[in-house]
Amino acid sequence: MDPPTKSWSIHTRPEITSQYEILEHVGSGSYADVYRGRRISDGRIVALKEVHDHRSASREIDALRILRGSENVVFMYEFFWREDEDAVIVLEFLKTDLATVIKEAASDAGCEGLAVGEIKRWMVQILSGVHACHRNMIVHRDLKPGNFLISDDGVLKLADFGQARILMESGFDASNSENSSLHPHDDIPLSDNSNRTEFENQDEERISHEEYFRVLDELKIKSHTYDTDDKDTNTHDGNNSCLATCTISNDDDDEIWKNSLPYEADEEGGYEELGFLTSCVGTRWFKAPELLYGSTNYGLEVDLWSLGCVFAELFTLKPLFPGTGDIDQISRIFSVLGNLNEEAWNGCSKLPDYGRISFTKVENPIGIEACMPNHLHDEVSLVKKLVCYDPARRATAAELLHDKYFYQL
């Protein structure tokens, strides 16, 4: 079947085709088509990501500009963006991803799971990629195995920043916390011959030890900044990239839920004017409880919950909370952690959708331990540091990078 008409536009753009040979279409996401390409000047194989959504392109470029040079974040060589055209982002080409690693291990009948050494290696790289984001106050908002790409030489890189937000200016200048998102389209003249921006060969930003530890301290500050232009209404279902808007659910029960949620407020002129973050982001299985309950002033911690789910999956090769709809998602979390209440998270009753639906009391939550049978105490404990209700109690990526678990043989 032919790709959607719009995705052909990359073939008809001389500024791109004069520099890149487009080899093949390698994948599609909710907002993008990705092609393998060859840079004509030196034969380098690249990924050309044609992003069909303006806001998503802006987010991805903003984040990748800031994160350039981070070893565990996908590298952006340059991008092309002209008025009335989709942005095309030129990225390093990464052949596989963590979802494939997990799937292959799970489908190998003789395989009892990934080797501990391999798991630790992936985790450290995941943490390093997420730490790079968080030290720059970038919340990714869609962490899942499929968004951790892997190079031929086994280096894992965080990708797909289409839902990312910058919560404050990098450098943590809180005085500029509002309107902090960079807008590449504002500073790139949108004329025919000035639509290309290169990043290759730029030196990695380096920070002093003093600055490093200051940043670690800052990570403890829970950021609840106002978001001036967040009105994205799309989210993904389950573990796959099939798009489900917030008004579509796999679960009939969610009819009740969705009708009670203020998703309509995300429409043009709604949240944009009010300046809140949307709760309508991420992939359900990895979505933090505060997002499921409609929070609009969450912080970096939503990524930490997702990380916990990814880590559990690396250990067990099975998703931790494979909900079929938002209600089912919450029910699954409750059956493991117990009901969400003030005792579990002081302040949770203020979440916008708290109490809109009453859930049966889970008398005996099974605990994370039961989801990870045959796993060591340290492994369960690592997941528990992330998968906990109170966002303030979730361990940061920086803290976990120092966790003794990663230094034990």
Ligand SMILES: Nc1ncnc2c1ncn2[C@@H]1O[C@H](COP(=O)(O)OP(=O)(O)OP(=O)(O)O)[C@@H](O)[C@H]1O
């Ligand atoms: N740098 C890359 N190198 C190789 N393949 C890539 C690269 N980036 C993305 N892909 C492939 O293209 C597909 C779509 O990309 P991506 O997921 O980033 O688009 P998206 O619309 O932002 O996704 P999503 O639906 O998860 O939000 C991915 O599944 C992946 O297989």
